[in-house]
Amino acid sequence: MTDTVKEHKRSFYRTEMLPPKPPPPASTGVLGWMRENLFSSWWHTILTFVGLYIIWLIVSFLVQFAIIDAVWSGQDRTACLADGGREIGACWAFIRVWHNKYMFGFYPEDQQWRVLVVYAIGAVLLAFLLIPRAPGKRLVMLLLFVIYPVLAYILLYGMSSLGLPVIETTRWGGLMLTLVIAAVGIVISLPLGILFALGRRSQMPVIRFISIIFIEFWRGVPLITVLFMSSVMLPLFLPEGVTLDKVIRPLVGVALFASAYMAEVVRGGLQAIPKGQYEGAQALGLTYWQMMLLIILPQALKMVIPGIVNTFIGLFKDTSLVSIIGLFDLLGIAQASLADAKWATPVTAPTVYLYLALVYWVFCFGMSRYSIFMENYLHTGHKR
Known part of the structure; x- marks a missing residue:
């Protein structure tokens, strides 16, 4: 066998694996998810369309009532009463x-800042506690569960000696x-x-x-x-x-x-x-x-x-x-x-x-x- 024929035969041998081909577009992404979860059978397809219709009825009504036909400003009930056949939404x-x-x-309105301070301190401490890798967890737990309740009570209820009305x-x-x-x-x-x-x-x-x-x-x-x-x-x-x-x-x-x-x-x-x-x-x-x-x-x-x-x-x-x-x-x-x-x-x-x-x-x-x-x-x- 000549060298040319041997070389020709060797050209048909694969020396490395080909990269994998991507899956069909219909089985991946949004289309794949919809095909698997919403339209996998004729029964699921019917349920999907019925569900979409019910969602459309509810969402369209809420948008119409809460946003499109809503009344956003007014001084009394007259602003939220229908006049001239116009539909009135949320007041x-x-x-x-x-x-x-x-x-x-x-x-009291002039003391509501105390409530906001309690909200702010509690939100900051809680955020640090809920973040899994946040540093100083033990200190935060001490502040949140021991010191913060006392501070919150003093701020909300008041203490005359500190200048906070009861x-x-x-x-x-x-x-x-x-x-x-x-x-x-x-x-x-x-x-x-x-x-x-x-x-x-x-x-x-x-x-x-x-x-x-x-x-x-x-x-x-x-x-x-x-x-x-x-x-x-x-x-x-x-x-x-x-x-x-x-x-x-x-x-x-x-x-x-x-x-x-x-x-x-x-x-x-x-x-x-x-x-x-x-x-x-x-x-x-x-x-x-x-x-x-x-x-x-x-x-x-x-x-x-x-x-x-x-x-x-x-x-x-x-x-x-x-x-x-x-x-x-x-x-x-x-x-x-x-x-x-x-x-x-x-x-x-x-x-x-x-x-x-x-x-x-x-x-x-x-x-x-x-x-x-x-x-x-x-x-x-x-x-x-």
């Missing part, structure tokens, strides 16, 4: 007039009161829930019995009943001459109520930990609390992040129930504002409840998105 002029009350309740809690209201109740409930319910979850799994019969009674009692009573009991019945069990602030009563009830649900969420995480983790910790000679704090609880809490945040979201929304015991939280102020005859129109109530829905949604959606971020950061499941 945002009413929200602008009452916005200060929605935010601060009956807190503002009675009966004048607290609006979003400010909602955040106070939700924040206190969230901060107290998590550690209490962890303790009662550990107590329910304890080997000591007395501790386990007390934990079971506490959890089942609070889970078996509606929150409305708890609020009524804390507001009406709790003062009857106090010693003579001892009074409890009207805001502190529901704070105690809400915190205890939420801690019972939190305990069951945490207990679910504890039960999901393999037995080998407990045995390995005991083999290392760790004490019970060292085992829980260093090995078991970090894994359990990481696995139940969705349940914990779900409890927080439910607690935040349940704060609206305090309006039934005479506290003017955000919902209570909103309902009180509807009695303003100066702004009585057919669109006033829908506008107020749309505004409330947006406020609650912003806070709850923010907690939900942070929960997903932490799940992905800690690799507790597949990324969304």
Whole structure:
């Protein structure tokens, strides 16, 4: 065989792999996602178009009502009344007039800077705490959970010796009161829930019995009943001459109520930990609390992040129930504002409840998105 023929044959041998070809455009990107999730079958295609039609009806109505036909300025109800056959949308002029009350309740206007300072300090500390790799976490936790509550109470309630006029809690209201109740409930319910979850799994019969009674009692009573009991019945069990602030009563009830649900969420995480983790910790000679704090609880809490945040979201929304015991939280102020005859129109109530829905949604959606971020950061499941 000649050298020319040998060289010709060698030219058909591949000495290196070819680069992989890109997938078909129809299976990647937006088109691929739509084909896989929305139009994978004739039944999914029908459901997709029906869903898009329903979304279009809702969104088009909300845009028309809340933006296009909305009234943005005015001095009284005449601005939000239909005239000449023109459709009137949301009466945002009413929200602008009452916005200060929605935010601060009956807190004096010249002292509202104190509330804003509390908001600002809390937001900065919370931001540092929620950033996973932020430096100085221990110092921030000390400031947020020990020093900040005292500072917030002094600023909100006042102290004459510091030149801050005393503002009675009966004048607290609006979003400010909602955040106070939700924040206190969230901060107290998590550690209490962890303790009662550990107590329910304890080997000591007395501790386990007390934990079971506490959890089942609070889970078996509606929150409305708890609020009524804390507001009406709790003062009857106090010693003579001892009074409890009207805001502190529901704070105690809400915190205890939420801690019972939190305990069951945490207990679910504890039960999901393999037995080998407990045995390995005991083999290392760790004490019970060292085992829980260093090995078991970090894994359990990481696995139940969705349940914990779900409890927080439910607690935040349940704060609206305090309006039934005479506290003017955000919902209570909103309902009180509807009695303003100066702004009585057919669109006033829908506008107020749309505004409330947006406020609650912003806070709850923010907690939900942070929960997903932490799940992905800690690799507790597949990324969304």
